[in-house]
Amino acid sequence: MTLSFGTDGIRGVALVELTAEVALRLGQAAATVLGNDEFLIGRDTRRSGPALQAALAAGLAAGGATVVDLGVVPTPALAFCSAERGSPAAMVSASHNPYTDNGIKLFAAGGRKLPDALEARIEVELKAERESLPADVRDRVRTEALPRSYVEHLLGSLGGRRLDGLRVAIDCANGAASVVAPDVLATAGADVVTINDRPDGTNINDHCGSTHPESLQATVLDRGADLGLAFDGDADRVLAVDADGALVDGDQLIALLALDRRERRALPGDTVVVTVMTNLGFRIAMREHGIAVHETPVGDRHVLEALEANGWALGGEQSGHIIFRDVATTGDGLLTGLAVCDAVARTGRALAELAAVMTRLPQVLRNVPVAADGRARLGDATALWEEVRAVEAALGSTGRVLLRPSGTEPVVRVMIEAADPDQAAAAVERLCAAVARELGS
Numbered sequence: 559m560t561l562s563f564g565t566d567g568i569r570g571v572a573l574v575e576l577t578a579e580v581a582l583r584l585g586q587a588a589a590t591v592l593g594n595d596e597f598l599i600g601r602d603t604r605r606s607g608p609a610l611q612a613a614l615a616a617g618l619a620a621g622g623a624t625v626v627d628l629g630v631v632p633t634p635a636l637a638f639c640s641a642e643r644g645s646p647a648a649m650v651s652a653s654h655n656p657y658t659d660n661g662i663k664l665f666a667a668g669g670r671k672l673p674d675a676l677e678a679r680i681e682v683e684l685k686a687e688r689e690s691l692p693a694d695v696r697d698r699v700r701t702e703a704l705p706r707s708y709v710e711h712l713l714g715s716l717g718g719r720r721l722d723g724l725r726v727a728i729d730c731a732n733g734a735a736s737v738v739a740p741d742v743l744a745t746a747g748a749d750v751v752t753i754n755d756r757p758d759g760t761n762i763n764d765h766c767g768s769t770h771p772e773s774l775q776a777t778v779l780d781r782g783a784d785l786g787l788a789f790d791g792d793a794d795r796v797l798a799v800d801a802d803g804a805l806v807d808g809d810q811l812i813a814l815l816a817l818d819r820r821e822r823r824a825l826p827g828d829t830v831v832v833t834v835m836t837n838l839g840f841r842i843a844m845r846e847h848g849i850a851v852h853e854t855p856v857g858d859r860h861v862l863e864a865l866e867a868n869g870w871a872l873g874g875e876q877s878g879h880i881i882f883r884d885v886a887t888t889g890d891g892l893l894t895g896l897a898v899c900d901a902v903a904r905t906g907r908a909l910a911e912l913a914a915v916m917t918r919l920p921q922v923l924r925n926v927p928v929a930a931d932g933r934a935r936l937g938d939a940t941a942l943w944e945e946v947r948a949v950e951a952a953l954g955s956t957g958r959v960l961l962r963p964s965g966t967e968p969v970v971r972v973m974i975e976a977a978d979p980d981q982a983a984a985a986v987e988r989l990c991a992a993v994a995r996e997l998g999s
Contacts, residue, residue: 563681566653566859567661567663567664568661569661570661571658572605572606572610576610576659576661578610578613581610581613581662582613582617582620583617584680585613585614585617585619585620585621586620586621586683587621587681587683587686588621588646588664590621590622591676591683592664594645594646594667595624596623596624596626597645597646597647598625598639598640598647599614599615599618599626599648600630600631600633600636600650601631601649601650601734602652603732603733603757603759603762604651604762604791605657605759606657607630607650610660611627616699619695620695623698624698627699627700627702628701628702628703630734631704631734632735632794632892633651633793634794634888634890634891636665637887637888637890638669638708638886640668640887641669644667650662651791651792654763654767654769654790654791654877657759657760657762657763657764669887671858671888709738712890712892712896715897716746719903720746720747721746724784725748725750725784726748726751726895726899727750727774727799728774728788728789729754729768729773729786730752730753730755730767730789730793731754731763731767731768732754732764732766733762733767733790733791735789735891738892739793739895740752742896751783754766754767754773762791767790767791769790771797771799771805774787774788775799778799778800784902785798787899789891789895793891795877795878795880795891796811796878796895797878798810800910806913807876808879809836809916810840810915810918811878811894812830812832812872813913814898814901814913815894816872817915818897819871820847825849825871826870827868827870829849829850830849830851830852830873831851831852831861831864831865832854832874833853833854833855833857833860833875834854834856834960835876836853837916837919838921838956838975839916839975847915852873856875858879861873862881865881865883870883871883878891878894919957920975920977920979921974921982922974922983922985922986923972924971924972924990925970925972926994928968928969928994928998932970932998933968933997935997936961936970939996941992942992942996946992949988953985956977957982957985958975960972972989972990973986974986974989
């Protein structure tokens with residue numbers, strides 16, 4: 559059996575690639591490596607979730623853990639419980655993927671995603687021969703409801719402030735946000751308009767949520783909302799919509815939150831952490847406002863590592879996966895949504911005005927198929943990098959080039975940003991041709 563961890567756990571076609579047997583054996587391996595008496599588990603709303611969760615729980619119990627099944631919960635809620643109880647946890651979710659996929663994310667005791675070394679040990683443990691399951695595994699699994707302390711934690715992030723008078727439309731993506739987001743925002747005082755909060759096992763992320771915000775944009779306009787929040791399937795990320803129906807992406811949210819925190823002296827080191835995919839317009843805006851930008855590889859785990867290593871507080875990704883290290887151990891879409899609502903309510907400024915702190919530059923991204931060894935040869939492709947330097951020189955200070963190999967398929971990703979869309983399009987064509995020429999089969 560082979561299994562490898564990606565940037566956010568393991569994923570595959572539910573019950574075809576990610577089977578009940580894989581979940582069972584992963585549970586046994588995780589319990590053996592992480593070695594804790596109690597293990598928490600949760601899931602999103604996919605049809606395959608109960609079967610995979612049951613198999614995972616059986617594996618964890620067989621590995622010696624007492625399993626606490628929290629049912630349908632957001633991923634950040636499970637991470638919060640992991641930190642609160644000092645227990646490792648496993649989330650059955652494929653995040654923003656369609657219902658036909660599923661995945662398993664593991665958290666160490668304390669609510670943080672596993673480092674590479676622990677993931678490698680679990681992969682090794684998966685290959686070990688195992689005896690049949692002990693007869694008492696069901697006796698080691700119990701169910702509990704999501705504790706109210708998670709809701710109190712979210713509301714506590716407002717520092718006693720309320721959202722009275724603010725009309726907020728939310729799109730729960732027919733996912734895990736459905737069980738908690740409407741209640742939290744209403745308790746905070748917002749007038750809440752909710753859509754896509756009736757999961758049926760197959761409609762998670764289906765033309766809704768952060769990957770398809772069109773219905774939320776229409777709802778904001780139709781209902782006269784001050785803003786909208788679009789969650790993904792497991793509610794660890796969020797995008798926003800302003801009162802005019804315009805989308806506000808993760809880069810813009812991080813930008814406005816960075817300025818808001820700096821003004822309140824809550825941005826340690828006047829520094830924010832983002833990934834290499836963050837728009838150049840963000841970097842320009844932060845430079846103009848005297849905020850330093852620290853860049854990491856793609857993946858929220860890298861963002862969190864940089865935040866923790868340097869004592870910084872705010873970072874995230876363009877996708878809307880935003881981390882407040884001084885408040886949470888992982889990205890939390892609802893926590894981010896509350897922070898955005900709080901900034902609007904506290905300042906009396908519309909979301910569109912706050913988001914205007916940065917101007918997005920046109921960004922063109924292409925995937926170029928390469929030979930089987932093409933990704934490995936990228937770093938040594940001298941002629942290709944000479945072409946990159948020529949393009950960078952032509953773009954100047956208002957453009958940016960990024961080439962990086964995919965971690966999952968034989969392609970090289972080529973991204974160009976430039977103030978002039980035509981210039982960006984021409985540059986990406988030039989570099990895609992160079993990649994194909996140098997690294998193609």
